[in-house]
Amino acid sequence: xxxxxxxxxxxxxxxxxxxxxxxxxxxxxxxxxxxxxxxxxxxxxxxxxxxxxxxxxxxxxxxxxxxxxxxxxxxxxxxxxxxxxxxxxxxxxxxxxxxxxxxxxxxxxxxxxxxxxxxxxxxxxxxxxxxxxxxxxxxxxxxxxxxxxxxxxxxxxxxxxxxxxxxxxxxxxxxxxxxxxxxxxxxxxxxxxxxxxxxxxxxxxxxxxxxxxxxxxxxxxxxxxxxxxxxxxxxxxxxxxxxxxxxxxxxxxxxxxxxxxxxxxxxxxxxxxxxxxxxxxxxxxxxxxxxxxxxxxxxxxxxxxxxxxxxxxxxxxxxxxxxxxxxxxxxxxxxxxxxxxxxxxxxxxxxxxxxxxxxxxxxxxxxxxxxxxxxxxxxxxxxxxxxxxxxxxxxxxxxxxxxxxxxxxxxxxxxxxxxxxxxxxxxxxxxxxxxxxxxxxxxxxxxxxxxxxxxxxxxxxxxxxxxxxxxxxxxxxxxxxxxxxxxxxxxxxxxxxxxxxxxxxxxxxxxxxxxxxxxxxxxxxxxx
Numbered sequence: 072x073x074x075x076x077x078x079x080x081x082x083x084x085x086x087x088x089x090x091x092x093x094x095x096x097x098x099x100x101x102x103x104x105x106x107x108x109x110x111x112x113x114x115x116x117x118x119x120x121x122x123x124x125x126x127x128x129x130x131x132x133x134x135x136x137x138x139x140x141x142x143x144x145x146x147x148x149x150x151x152x153x154x155x156x157x158x159x160x161x162x163x164x165x166x167x168x169x170x171x172x173x174x175x176x177x178x179x180x181x182x183x184x185x186x187x188x189x190x191x192x193x194x195x196x197x198x199x200x201x202x203x204x205x206x207x208x209x210x211x212x213x214x215x216x217x218x219x220x221x222x223x224x225x226x227x228x229x230x231x232x233x234x235x236x237x238x239x240x241x242x243x244x245x246x247x248x249x250x251x252x253x254x255x256x257x258x259x260x261x262x263x264x265x266x267x268x269x270x271x272x273x274x275x276x277x278x279x280x281x282x283x284x285x286x287x288x289x290x291x292x293x294x295x296x297x298x299x300x301x302x303x304x305x306x307x308x309x310x311x312x313x314x315x316x317x318x319x320x321x322x323x324x325x326x327x328x329x330x331x332x333x334x335x336x337x338x339x340x341x342x343x344x345x346x347x348x349x350x351x352x353x354x355x356x357x358x359x360x361x362x363x364x365x366x367x368x369x370x371x372x373x374x375x376x377x378x379x380x381x382x383x384x385x386x387x388x389x390x391x392x393x394x395x396x397x398x399x400x401x402x403x404x405x406x407x408x409x410x411x412x413x414x415x416x417x418x419x420x421x422x423x424x425x426x427x428x429x430x431x432x433x434x435x436x437x438x439x440x441x442x443x444x445x446x447x448x449x450x451x452x453x454x455x456x457x458x459x460x461x462x463x464x465x466x467x468x469x470x471x472x473x474x475x476x477x478x479x480x481x482x483x484x485x486x487x488x489x490x491x492x493x494x495x496x497x498x499x500x501x502x503x504x505x506x507x508x509x510x511x512x513x514x515x516x517x518x519x520x521x522x523x524x525x526x527x528x529x530x531x532x533x534x535x536x537x538x539x540x541x542x543x544x545x546x547x548x549x550x551x552x553x554x555x556x557x558x559x560x561x562x563x564x565x566x567x568x569x570x571x572x573x574x575x576x577x578x579x580x581x582x583x584x585x586x587x588x589x590x591x592x593x594x595x596x597x598x599x
Contacts, residue, residue: 110191158182194246531584
């Protein structure tokens, strides 16, 4: 990618004028999104954190234990409005929690009662934010996508009570259905797809639309596979809104949305706009944004569509122009940190439990630091300063430090004891199901590497402990009562990537168990 001039930091008048015109265009294309008549706006703009109560009959509760993703009938109340016979099921992938834990919910208000809605919404998601203990990533990320003139769900905070049991804070996120689409597109009857670890070369989950043969997805894939770059751009422009996709990709990169389409072919929606007859990517699942300050701002090449577009001169030019524009006018510290502080003010008045609020405050401080780091690192790269890479010695070994703990499932004990004079990273599942890890972000040049170290386990009867990098499938893991054993995980860094998260992980089911990772032995070896 060409070196991006320091002049972008000066916010040239021409860029501001162009940005203003692009926002006017986005508003003109989405008059319903900009209008004041949307009844759901009152819900999402309410400064108070509402208390939502869900009531399920014993039979419905038991049904969700057996089949968590099948709608059952329930009653919903916010203290003023009571809706009966709504649809309720559990949701989530990595954040999934069972009905007896702190689950996430999908609420469909008209599932069993036609025409029923809540504040103009027929569908609402209540996310437990299990993978984002700051409760800020989704809130800040979706707003920045909307700032860029791109469709993204609105988010607010609620407290949830299930059958009288306080579940605590949740994120309320509007469902992506026809009512959502009407706010951004003049027609809402096009095909709407979901992408979870699936690119456009396979069949996607389909949420809406009349035709189910997915010929539009195949047409996008076919265009992306065109060999000649000049012809490829022309064909892509016929089936893809390339301008919006360039903005979408640039915003994913600025937000370091490592678990989105362009960097991981995951967590995205794809809409076939009937008015333009073109495909539009929609941001989704933003609970992991703003974690990777050093992520490269080069055009992302992981997804088929991103690689196809940004390896053409026209597509690369679009991306480079748009990321400059968004960085200068949207991705600004004053905007993001002000929103973070407003969110914290709301939560301090939400009557959360003291421990819950204190934990959020601590995680918000870390998030605030990462935001400032990301803005600085992106600016440095735009000025031609590449991120610092991991340093290797003459034998090709890089030592590691700066590990952070990350509990995910269960209530594990995570600490750093010394064991027979060894400094260790320790995880104890506390005899229950657990998924937890020690993690470290680093930046590597293209090449082949191996993450390795010594691991010891005790009492693991179901599950195991191992080493990997985030995004890779889990390989060899050890279990039972094992003495110190060497483990290795080989991986490749391709051109255009480089930001890597190293993971020392424990996963247990019934019975729990413990794992120790010898901190001094944890290294990255350069293979080639």
